[in-house]
Amino acid sequence: MRTPIAYFLLLAGVLFALGIVGVLVNRNALRIFMSVELQLNAVNLTLVAFARLRNDLGGQVLAFFSMVVAAAEVVVGLAIIVSIYRRRRSVDVDEVRELRW
């Protein structure tokens, strides 16, 4: 284990930033969703890196739970996108105005 932990954290930071840019730039709900997945993965990488740094397996278990929750989140999110698409023939997030105040 000779790679400094900071490199993994930096990689996670870069991936998270790319995820942020993706969420901010895109209008397509599917692309936004994929960017959110990228962010989730970056955070998981951080958790595992800190687990290694602190010699604590709790971090790996937390990353595992995070993956489970992400799986559930993807299922529900994609179902919502599909049902929005059925209703409006579009996945543009700007066109979905029902939940706006």
Add this chain to the structure above:
Amino acid sequence: MPLDNVVFWVFAPIAVAAAVAMLLTRHVIYAALFLVANFACIAVMYLLLDAAFLFAVQIIVYAGAIMVLFLFVIMLLGVDRIDVRSERLFLQRPLAIVLGIGFVVEVTAAIRAGVGLSTHAPEGFDQLQQAGNTQAVAAVLFRDYFFPFEATSILLIVAAIAAMVLAQRKVRAVTQAEIDAEVAAGQPSDVRTAS
């Protein structure tokens, strides 16, 4: 150069490049495939961090199940139709990129202050998982985190039911009287009246 470093410097640029390509590509389906490549690289990072179990879970759950679900939905909605071409907000793209760079700078400073840029992981992780990473994770999971583990099973069931409820097509039950009326009018609406 130690092998760990070689593997890291091979896969980290691929991970970043795949993420950038995901943002830049025009096709949604290519974006999903680049995301798969990115997830695979992150799985290799887990291997470098002595998390063999999460390596397998990452490949199976993320690169496998979740991305297949994404591809499935992209195909279901129609690949060519779902790209959005509405006009953008003023300065949206440059501002987002500036914010992203600012975030990277901030994270770098935080890592430097908190962890140190050249801090190596301490020894002793191998003693923690002598019988193997999966066994060690299982011991922690089923001893310390047993209740959250059971709670996730409820979460998954709820999510599965929610997906079925949300994505179902509303099919109206057709009464026999309606079919008779259509047939009598000489305009059976579709196949279901044939039987």
